[in-house]
Each structure stands twice: as C-alpha cells, then as structure tokens.
Amino acid sequence: MNLLLAWPGSETLAQSLGLALSVPVESPVTRRFPDGEAYLRVGEVQGRDVAIVASLDRPDEKTLPLLFLADALRAEGAASVGLIAPYLAYLRQDRQFLRGEAVTSRTFARLLSGAFQWLVTVDPHLHRYHSLGEIYSIETAVVHAAPEIAAWIKANVECPLVIGPDSESEQWVSEIAGAIGAPYATLEKTRRGDRDVEVTIPRIERWPGHTPVLADDIVSTGRTMVAAIRRLAELKRLAPVCIGVHAIFAQDAWQALMAAKPARIATCNTIEHPTNAIDLTAALAAGIRKLV
Numbered sequence: 520m521n522l523l524l525a526w527p528g529s530e531t532l533a534q535s536l537g538l539a540l541s542v543p544v545e546s547p548v549t550r551r552f553p554d555g556e557a558y559l560r561v562g563e564v565q566g567r568d569v570a571i572v573a574s575l576d577r578p579d580e581k582t583l584p585l586l587f588l589a590d591a592l593r594a595e596g597a598a599s600v601g602l603i604a605p606y607l608a609y610l611r612q613d614r615q616f617l618r619g620e621a622v623t624s625r626t627f628a629r630l631l632s633g634a635f636q637w638l639v640t641v642d643p644h645l646h647r648y649h650s651l652g653e654i655y656s657i658e659t660a661v662v663h664a665a666p667e668i669a670a671w672i673k674a675n676v677e678c679p680l681v682i683g684p685d686s687e688s689e690q691w692v693s694e695i696a697g698a699i700g701a702p703y704a705t706l707e708k709t710r711r712g713d714r715d716v717e718v719t720i721p722r723i724e725r726w727p728g729h730t731p732v733l734a735d736d737i738v739s740t741g742r743t744m745v746a747a748i749r750r751l752a753e754l755k756r757l758a759p760v761c762i763g764v765h766a767i768f769a770q771d772a773w774q775a776l777m778a779a780k781p782a783r784i785a786t787c788n789t790i791e792h793p794t795n796a797i798d799l800t801a802a803l804a805a806g807i808r809k810l811v
C-alpha cells in the first residue's frame with residue numbers, strides 16, 4: 520500500500536498512520552452540491568495501492584460518497600483500493616427479529632465487499648456472527664484495543680477494578696484486567712429502550728477501595744455508563760473512570776455522561792472526539808502491515 524486517503528473527520532488518525540507506515544497521506548476533494556448530492560475528485564493514483572481511512576460513524580451520510588470514491592479510484596487506475604475503517608458500522612442488525620426486517624449488516628457488508636479489496640477495523644461489535652468473514656467476502660483484519668486499554672489503565676488508574684457492560688463482555692474485560700493484574704466484574708444490564716437502561720453490579724463488595732473502571736466497546740447513547748455511575752454512587756463507591764473504544768456519543772450522550780460526573784472519560788481514537796486519550800495508531804499500523 521503506497522497512498523493513504525483521509526476521509527473528512529478521520530484526518531488526524533490518517534496522518535499518524537501515514538507516519539507509522541511511511542506512506543504519504545492525501546485528501547480527496549469532497550463537497551456537496553446544493554441539492555445534497557456528493558462531489559468527489561481524486562489525484563494521481565495510476566498503478567498505486569490506495570487505502571482510504573474512514574471511520575464509519577454516521578454511516579448513512581458517509582457510505583454512498585465512500586463507494587463513489589472507491590469507484591473513482593479504480594476508474595483512475597489505482598492498482599488496489601482498501602478500507603481502513605477504525606469504527607465499522609451496521610453490525611447491530613445481524614438477524615431478523617421480526618418478519619420483514621432488513622438484515623442491514625449483510626447488505627452493508629455486501630456493498631463494502633463490492634467496492635474494496637480489503638478491510639481493517641478495530642473491535643467490531645459482533646454478537647451472533649463469529650467473525651467478519653461470515654458476511655464480508657473480502658480479506659478482513661480485526662485489531663484489538665484491549666492491550667492499549669490495559670496499558671492506559673495501568674499508567675493512569677490506581678488500584679483499578681475493571682467493569683464490563685454485560686455478561687457477554689466477560690472475556691474482553693477479563694483480558695484487560697488480566698494484563699494488569701486487576702480484578703474485574705461485569706454489569707447485569709436490562710435495556711428497556713434506547714435511553715432506558717438499568718444495571719446491577721454483582722459481587723462488587725469483594726473489592727472495597729478499588730477505583731471502578733467502566734470499559735465498553737461502544738459509547739452510543741451513554742446510558743449504560745450513566746446507569747453504572749448512578750449505581751456506583753448508590754453503593755457509595757468512588758466515581759468511576761469511563762473507557763470506551765468507539766466514541767459515538769449520539770445526540771446528547773456526552774453531556775449526559777458528563778452530568779453523571781465520572782472521574783474521567785477516556786476513549787480510543789477510532790472516532791475523533793475530545794475524549795480521545797488512548798492511541799491505537801501502532802496497533803492499527805501492525806494490523807494493516809499484516810494484511811497488506
């Protein structure tokens with residue numbers, strides 16, 4: 520791969536990846552016509568292996584222009600076109616729960632697989648799929664944020680107790696906790712609606728005096744974190760440090776989380792956000808090198 524293209528909003532990570540991989544970084548010309556249609560223009564790419572760095576939060580506004588861009592690159596003679604999507608969208612709907620529902624994960628995977636030769640992402644939100652290979656027909660590589668999160672906790676939190684968002688996260692939080700010799704627990708979560716979450720924290724009395732560290736793969740509405748912070752306050756525990764891999768912070772999520780008064784919020788730089796504190800450049804560069 521010998522050219523990185525930075526999609527708007529992913530420029531900072533694209534620049535640091537360019538440095539780590541010793542690959543030049545350019546930006547395509549992108550703008551919207553008054554009627555909302557996308558305009559795109561690429562530079563000289565004849566014979567070059569190109570990768571676009573585009574985090575796919577707010578995927579509906581990004582995907583169509585991204586497909587146009589991949590097509591334009593091929594039309595201009597790029598030898599190959601890959602996608603580095605630190606956050607990969609549309610994994611939630613992985614089956615039909617009700618008759619007639621669109622299984623958007625499959626359609627999205629088919630669209631991206633038709634436009635790119637390869638895909639690298641960070642901790643995709645897989646539930647019923649075991650791997651991206653079940654729905655993506657191109658080569659994919661998954662980078663894990665757990666080692667960098669563990670290192671960040673070790674450097675920044677005294678006597679941590681790592682807490683995962685639900686029982687499904689047990690393997691993930693136990694890996695983070697194990698790497699730094701910390702104990703861990705998982706929340707028992709009941710979600711009654713998008714913004715209506717209730718949690719309990721079993722067995723937390725076993726670790727008095729520890730600093731709770733809530734670690735989640737996605738902070739979307741922020742309500743899981745807010746509910747956990749409230750529960751910890753009821754239990755008269757220290758305010759927690761909140762860590763998220765993907766800082767989606769939909770609508771008022773960031774304000775809601777700040778209002779709950781955590782000790783600190785730290786996210787990975789898969790989606791650009793003021794809370795970014797855990798740099799995954801080196802991990803992503805290693806994942807890209809392995810695949811390409």
Ligand code: R5P
Pocket residue numbers: 684685713716735736737738739740741742743744
């Ligand atoms: C659940 O499966 C995830 O790990 C997160 O807990 C969830 O996506 C967080 O969502 P929210 O921020 O909307 O509570």
